Amino acid sequence: MWESIQDMCLHVVFILFTILIYQVFFNEREEKQKNIQSKFFLFMLIILVFTMSQPVLYSDIYKYDFKAVAIILSFLYGGKRVGFAAFLALLITGYFTDQRLLVLAGNYTVFCLLLLPITSLFHRYRLRGKIIVISLFYMSIPITRGISLQIKGDDRQTIFELSSSLIVLATLIVIIYLIENMNEQIKMKQELIRAEKLNVVSQLAASVAHEIRNPMTSVRGFMQLMQKENLTTEQQMYIRISIEELDRAQEIINQYLALAKPQTEQYEVVDLSSVIQQSIDVMRSYAILNSIHITQQVESSLIIHGLKLEIQQVLINVIKNAVEAIKSEGEIWITAAKQSADFISIQIKDNGVGMTDAQIKKLGSPYYSTKEKGTGLGLTVCHQIVKQMGGQIVIESELNKGTCFTIHLPTVK
Structure with missing residues (x-):
């Protein structure tokens, strides 16, 4: 038995080495999601082929390998497509490695179907919760096998089954x-780059915004005086357009100043349910003008710590973006509920044009916008406001199907 366990440890070293190579050399790169998934699948395929072609031999009738690890990782970190692709690769490899194909297909069909809800549950938790979820799921398999072996009276094989399963679980x-841990480090690195960009924008805003605003105010005043003169219709139109563009530039400057302005006000207890309702009421007329219907489902008595006007600014900005993404004759769904003892989640979902993965990654960065005349500063300010409150904005979108903004805010304890 000890020789078999030593062989299993060699498998563990190979699998860990393969995962480290992927994480260090491939996962940190800025690439399209499809490219990341294909590379992750390639590494899972390497693990599958190695562990199934070099199984640990316990007896003439009993072999053990780590194919369950590759399948679980494929679903957890690759998604459904990678998971079922790994399942297909498992069957093909099993065919060429003299395994009982029908038994293999039956067992792992059930295994993969169970992994679908487990994967969804897995991503709801932090690291400790994720480990607990996957441990409970995986250990249910060897426990049922061990009970079956005990019924047959095979004590020796039961001990090996449980010990080998513990090695697999530890792996x-x-x-x-x-x-x-490495994904968290990548996020921290991206957050640091983002913070540096915001710092540059803030310094630029603080140094030049006021100087630009003063001459612009003077120019606008003279334009308004000229409107009172006896001008042609065409000249009136030119002045009106000039004033509108000056106002748009003024709004951009205000957004820059919002980035540069340090947060000095004290947070207060805010009735979030009321703020959400007020924000919807403000934007409802704008939505109706574009033939867009807003459906809402907001729990009562949602309380947070924050600044009412800033929270309202975030909600109005996101709802406005949703309306503009739909163009006309669409629907927006707004829900708000307490998801746990610590956080309240607000979802603003539309059925608009949607975005690609590349667009989602850049969204919220200064100077980047999917709108023709957008600056990207609106969402940058929103991210900053929510982050200062200890919250997070999560964006999910599918091209031509719609976008969902989820705003997580810490609740009052």
Whole structure:
């Protein structure tokens, strides 16, 4: 038995080495999601082929490998497509490695179907919760096998089954820890780059915004005086357009100043349910003008710490973006509920044009906008406001199907 366990440890080293290569050399790169998934699948395929072609031999009738690890990781970090692609690769590899194909297909069909809800549950938790979820899921398999072997009276094989399963589980936990830890570091690095960009924008805004605003105010005043003169219709139109463009420039400057302005006001207890309702009421007429219907489902008595006007600014900005993404004759769904003891979630979902993965990654960065005349500063300010409150904005979107903004805010404890 000890020789078999030593062989299993060699498998563990190979799998960990393969995962580390992927994380260090591939996962940190800025690439399209499809490219990331294809590379992740390639590494899972390497693990599958190796572990199934070099199984640990316990007896003439009993072999053990780590294919369950590759399948679980494929679903957890690759998604459904990578998961089922790994399942297909498992069957093909099983065919060429003299495994009982029908038994293999039956067992892992059930295994993969169970992984679908487990994957959804897995991503709701932080690291500790993720490890607990996957441990409970995986250990249910060897426990049922162990009970079956005990009924047959095979004590020796039961001991090996449980010990080998513990090695596999430990490997799975280490891999999840490595992936989650490195993903967190990547996020921190991206957040640092984002903070540096915001710092540059803030310094620029603070140094030049006031100097630009003063001459613009003077120019606008003279334009308004000229409107009172006896001018042709065409000249009146030119002046009106000039004033509108000056006002738009003024709004951009205000957004720059919002980035540069340090947060000095004290947070207060805010009735979030009331603020959401007020924001919807403000934007409802704008939505109706574009033939857009707003559906709302907001829980009562949602309380947070923050600044009422800034929260309202975030909500109005996101709802306005949703209306503009739909263009006309669409629908916006707004829901707000307490998701846990710590956080309240607000979802603003539309059925508009949607966005690609590349657009979602850039969204919220200064100077980037999907709108023709947008500056990207509106969402940049929104991200900053929510972050200062200890919250987070999560964006999910699919091209030509719509976008969902989820705003997580800490609740009053």
